Amino acid sequence: xxxxxxxxxxxxxxxxxxxxxxxxxxxxxxxxxxxxxxxxxxxxxxxxxxxxxxxxxxxxxxxxxxxxxxxxxxxxxxxxxxxxxxxxxxxxxxxxxxxxxxxxxxxxxxxxxxxxxxxxxxxxxxxxxxxxxxxxxxxxxxxxxxxxxxxxxxxxxxxxxxxxxxxxxxxxxxxxxxxxxxxxxxxxxxxxxxxxxxxxxxxxxxxxxxxxxxxxxxxxxxxxxxxxxxxxxxxxxxxxxxxxxxxxxxxxxxxxxxxxxxxxxxxxxxxxxxxxxxxxxxxxxxxxxxxxxxxxxxxxxxxxxxxxxxxxxxxxxxxxxxxxxxxxxxxxxxxxxxxx
Amino acid sequence: xxxxxxxxxxxxxxxxxxxxxxxxxxxxxxxxxxxxxxxxxxxxxxxxxxxxxxxxxxxxxxxxxxxxxxxxxxxxxxxxxxxxxxxxxxxxxxxxxxxxxxxxxxxxxxxxxxxxxxxxxxxxxxxxxxxxxxxxxxxxxxxxxxxxxxxxxxxxxxxxxxxxxxxxxxxxxxxxxxxxxxxxxxxxxxxxxxxxxxxxxxxxxxxxxxxxxxxxxxxxxxxxxx
Numbered sequence: 340x341x342x343x344x345x346x347x348x349x350x351x352x353x354x355x356x357x358x359x360x361x362x363x364x365x366x367x368x369x370x371x372x373x374x375x376x377x378x379x380x381x382x383x384x385x386x387x388x389x390x391x392x393x394x395x396x397x398x399x400x401x402x403x404x405x406x407x408x409x410x411x412x413x414x415x416x417x418x419x420x421x422x423x424x425x426x427x428x429x430x431x432x433x434x435x436x437x438x439x440x441x442x443x444x445x446x447x448x449x450x451x452x453x454x455x456x457x458x459x460x461x462x463x464x465x466x467x468x469x470x471x472x473x474x475x476x477x478x479x480x481x482x483x484x485x486x487x488x489x490x491x492x493x494x495x496x497x498x499x500x501x502x503x504x505x506x507x508x509x510x511x512x513x514x515x516x517x518x519x520x521x522x523x524x525x526x527x528x529x530x531x532x533x534x535x536x537x538x539x540x541x542x543x544x545x546x547x548x549x550x551x552x553x554x555x556x557x558x559x560x561x562x563x564x565x566x567x568x569x570x571x572x573x574x575x576x577x578x579x580x581x582x583x584x585x586x587x588x589x590x591x592x593x594x595x596x597x598x599x600x601x602x603x604x605x606x607x608x609x610x611x612x613x614x615x616x617x618x619x620x621x622x623x624x625x626x627x628x629x630x631x632x633x634x635x636x637x638x639x640x641x642x643x644x645x646x647x648x649x650x651x652x653x654x655x656x657x658x659x660x661x662x663x664x665x666x667x668x669x670x671x672x673x674x675x676x677x678x679x
Numbered sequence: 680x681x682x683x684x685x686x687x688x689x690x691x692x693x694x695x696x697x698x699x700x701x702x703x704x705x706x707x708x709x710x711x712x713x714x715x716x717x718x719x720x721x722x723x724x725x726x727x728x729x730x731x732x733x734x735x736x737x738x739x740x741x742x743x744x745x746x747x748x749x750x751x752x753x754x755x756x757x758x759x760x761x762x763x764x765x766x767x768x769x770x771x772x773x774x775x776x777x778x779x780x781x782x783x784x785x786x787x788x789x790x791x792x793x794x795x796x797x798x799x800x801x802x803x804x805x806x807x808x809x810x811x812x813x814x815x816x817x818x819x820x821x822x823x824x825x826x827x828x829x830x831x832x833x834x835x836x837x838x839x840x841x842x843x844x845x846x847x848x849x850x851x852x853x854x855x856x857x858x859x860x861x862x863x864x865x866x867x868x869x870x871x872x873x874x875x876x877x878x879x880x881x882x883x884x885x886x887x888x889x890x891x892x893x894x895x896x897x898x899x900x901x902x903x904x905x
Contacts, residue, residue: 377696380875385871523697592860
């Protein structure tokens with residue numbers, strides 16, 4: 340819960356968090372080292388200096404760090420933990436669902452654990468989706484279309500194998516498909532940045548919600564165009580939001596475009612923990628106003644009501660969270676007591 | 680970069696290990712062109728460092744291969760010429776937006792702005808410093824795109840060379856703004872990543888800050904700063 344300076348309590352769903360192990364002990368090869376180094380550069384490049392972590396902690400933080408940063412020091416009520424396997428880079432994987440489920444087990448009311456699969460695995464991917472549903476009862480998955488797999492240097496949401504997977508997701512009630520469309524590693528082909536496959540997949544799977552993480556940046560205009568056409572396409576603010584600190588005017592232009600095209604119901608907060616921690620992001624977001632000239636030009640405002648939607652209510656809708664019931668249940672949780 | 684006798688060695692690196700190799704190749708091509716233009720025709724060697732494809736790129740360069748040859752198996756149909764053209768187009772639009780907005784700030788009407796020819800542009804005042812350099816940068820992009828442009832020709836046209844009607848300027852500027860927002864994202868992100876990666880000093884008042892010490896980016900005394 341985030342308590343505003345005016346004393347209002349705001350329900351926060353953090354749509355994009357990780358519990359990874361990028362430590363040297365877990366790195367399989369140079370790629371594993373370079374991957375976590377690149378994340379660390381995102382962290383140091385865009386965080387306020389008083390929020391900087393030491394490299395060792397960033398590579399591998401504890402479950403207690405995560406609970407504290409999200410729920411005690413941090414304002415999150417519920418956190419969605421995304422899975423990113425990267426088993427070619429890390430001996431035990433980077434951020435597998437097993438690891439996420441383990442950390443979520445202690446406080447199940449606080450976590451939503453999402454799965455991941457690779458449609459290029461064919462039949463195995465379908466079996467794995469069944470496994471995810473049966474074992475973890477997942478409500479969502481994270482897709483990374485720029486990932487390599489054998490001879491393939493990336494895939495599209497519209498590939499026939501992908502469609503088979505999404506059909507199965509729809510059937511099993513795995514409704515929230517988070518797709519990484521943003522700055523990407525190994526962007527060999529320009530298709531790795533392309534967002535147009537979202538357009539077709541969202542049209543063909545109306546029963547699924549398509550949450551485009553990082554809002555397609557640096558293809559914001561293409562993303563906005565698609566999200567305007569498709570009622571079931573949403574934008575996740577991870578990576579865009581930290582600019583609120585280093586380049587506040589620029590953040591104003593991005594959020595101005597998103598509000599103009601998508602409207603306030605389709606934008607979701609995400610910290611991308613542990614690249615960034617949610618507390619400073621939420622505090623700065625609450626205090627933020629779009630510069631007047633940008634707001635006037637686009638005819639949009641970032642009101643408290645809109646901020647409340649972005650910070651939690653929109654994601655709650657997608658994940659069927661009864662906000663009032665959740666607030667009551669969490670008031671009795673050990674974190675709420677620890678935070679007092 | 681190092682010069683020894685009539686030989687030049689150039690080393691370069693990118694913000695991340697994962698950066699698209701076609702960016703590396705474009706930079707490399709630019710370096711090669713610049714070196715080829717030198718009056719004293721030096722022998723040269725160009726090397727890419729700290730990149731997942733550094734070896735492939737460096738070996739390819741030494742064998743005189745094209746981008747397509749080096750990455751045929753990896754990059755598929757990537758057309759480096761088309762990519763270069765895309766970058767030129769974005770630079771054109773970005774620079775054009777900056778001067779269009781600056782001229783509007785000078786309280787010129789849209790009709791006056793769009794009616795400007797090259798001669799009028801050259802004498803227009805946009806202020807000094809940054810504003811003046813932005814003006815010159817747009818002129819350079821315009822002349823590169825349209826080398827035959829004469830003094831009496833329109834100075835504000837689309838990348839395709841079309842006139843912009845004054846009633847369409849708002850919509851056109853919205854398009855240019857979208858280009859800028861995308862470019863700024865990459866620019867800001869990549870600069871930040873490069874600085875973090877190479878522990879470049881963030882010097883305030885000539886001294887490293889606390890952050891530099893935390894980040895272990897302060898060189899030892901007497902060691903040359905990177």
